[in-house]
Amino acid sequence: MLTFVGGAGTVTGSKTLVDTAAGRILVDCGLFQGKKKLRLQNWEPLPVPADSIDAVLLTHAHLDHCGYLPRLSVLGFKGPVYCTAGTRKLAAIVLPDSGHLQEEEAAFANRVGYSKHHPALPLYTREEAVASLSQFQSVDFDTPLSVLPGLQATWHHAGHILGAGSIAVHCDESDTRAVFSGDLGRSTHPLLLPPEPIGPADVVIVESTYGDEEHTVSDPEEVMAEVISDTVRQGGVVIIPAFAVDRTEVVLWHLDRLVAAGRVPNLPIFVDSPMASRALKVYRSEARVGSPEFRPEVRGSGSELFGSIQLTETQTTDESKALNSRRGPMIIVSASGMATGGRVIHHLAHRIGDSRNAVLLVGFQAPGTRGDTLRQGARHIKMFGHHYPVRARVASIELSAHADRSDLLHWLGTASPPPHIVYVNHGEGDASAALVEAVEDQLGLDAVVARPGERVRFDRPIVPSGRPSL
Numbered sequence: 001m002l003t004f005v006g007g008a009g010t011v012t013g014s015k016t017l018v019d020t021a022a023g024r025i026l027v028d029c030g031l032f033q034g035k036k037k038l039r040l041q042n043w044e045p046l047p048v049p050a051d052s053i054d055a056v057l058l059t060h061a062h063l064d065h066c067g068y069l070p071r072l073s074v075l076g077f078k079g080p081v082y083c084t085a086g087t088r089k090l091a092a093i094v095l096p097d098s099g100h101l102q103e104e105e106a107a108f109a110n111r112v113g114y115s116k117h118h119p120a121l122p123l124y125t126r127e128e129a130v131a132s133l134s135q136f137q138s139v140d141f142d143t144p145l146s147v148l149p150g151l152q153a154t155w156h157h158a159g160h161i162l163g164a165g166s167i168a169v170h171c172d173e174s175d176t177r178a179v180f181s182g183d184l185g186r187s188t189h190p191l192l193l194p195p196e197p198i199g200p201a202d203v204v205i206v207e208s209t210y211g212d213e214e215h216t217v218s219d220p221e222e223v224m225a226e227v228i229s230d231t232v233r234q235g236g237v238v239i240i241p242a243f244a245v246d247r248t249e250v251v252l253w254h255l256d257r258l259v260a261a262g263r264v265p266n267l268p269i270f271v272d273s274p275m276a277s278r279a280l281k282v283y284r285s286e287a288r289v290g291s292p293e294f295r296p297e298v299r300g301s302g303s304e305l306f307g308s309i310q311l312t313e314t315q316t317t318d319e320s321k322a323l324n325s326r327r328g329p330m331i332i333v334s335a336s337g338m339a340t341g342g343r344v345i346h347h348l349a350h351r352i353g354d355s356r357n358a359v360l361l362v363g364f365q366a367p368g369t370r371g372d373t374l375r376q377g378a379r380h381i382k383m384f385g386h387h388y389p390v391r392a393r394v395a396s397i398e399l400s401a402h403a404d405r406s407d408l409l410h411w412l413g414t415a416s417p418p419p420h421i422v423y424v425n426h427g428e429g430d431a432s433a434a435l436v437e438a439v440e441d442q443l444g445l446d447a448v449v450a451r452p453g454e455r456v457r458f459d460r461p462i463v464p465s466g467r468p469s470l
């Protein structure tokens, strides 16, 4: 039996319970994020007691897939958490940070008194997040793992971020195989191999973040080269807001290629985000040991990854502030990717009023974020309670770590033999509905949108004998 606990009808909170004769597992253990109504769902009770779950399988280290795990442990889950080595290392960065943010939010709520809990409590603390890491166990890609007697799981490259896998769960009793996509990447990821074919599947549970969208086909390096060259000529600074995990590496990879090819000058590049620095270290070490999820040309490059650029990683707040007095030309890559928080806000506040500078947005900007406001050409932007005039040039390129509709359909088309049903989850209503339609029309497969709380069987439906097949 599958139960869609979270990540159904929305893009966060991914959690699917799998109940079999062998026992009960949870595939992904994500945090609900975004609007308050969603975040409050993190406080709702689970449909089953936490201590009745035998094991958790994680597809990847983004918080919307793993960020509820410390809470599950606090609630009594004592079993193993299986994931790839890359996911384990990245989760060790993002989960304690998430606990720290939960504590800060609770402290803030207590100061201003807006919480309905008195006193406001963190969902989990940094310490609890660190404690939950002891339950993690690494698994290899493409190697079946015996999770429970009669239940195996195999991780296949998903090409989304380092460590990301789709998980095939095989249940001996019903001899059925359910494949969970997790988040799928694009075949164009410059560092990671594209998603692997599904192979045999009875049921596929697929994400639909971009189920109704096609990414634009354009060469990001053209725009990057032009914006950087133009800014360098004026002695300005290029600020690139970027997600700390994966996006920063992809940005650096493009910069490295542009410098190596002589298309832009070899100017100083600063990565100003402690979390991005820690993730960078993981990418470098995994590349050095030749992790099979990297493209062959990247494997074994180790410290040579991004070897053509003058890269400085700033760690302390003082080092970050010292960048303010540094004159261009230079590039600052800093989180967060949509300029909703983090150190990049300080750099924007300091530089955005100068027409010699540029802001390069490198991915999806959610409606209402500062990144979105800038992309739409706002003349002023609000930061720290002030409206700052936007005089710097604003340009944007699309470096998405997510498969678009064509990528999703391509991946689903690799199931052989095809599944009897495709459950579409991890998407907003329109995106999921659009993907269901496309799966039925273009692939001829049965597909439905997974509804929150819905329970479905994952063995093949029994067709009464003697009934004509349709």
Ligand SMILES: [Zn+2]
Binding pocket: 060, 062, 160, 183
């Ligand atoms: Zn993800």
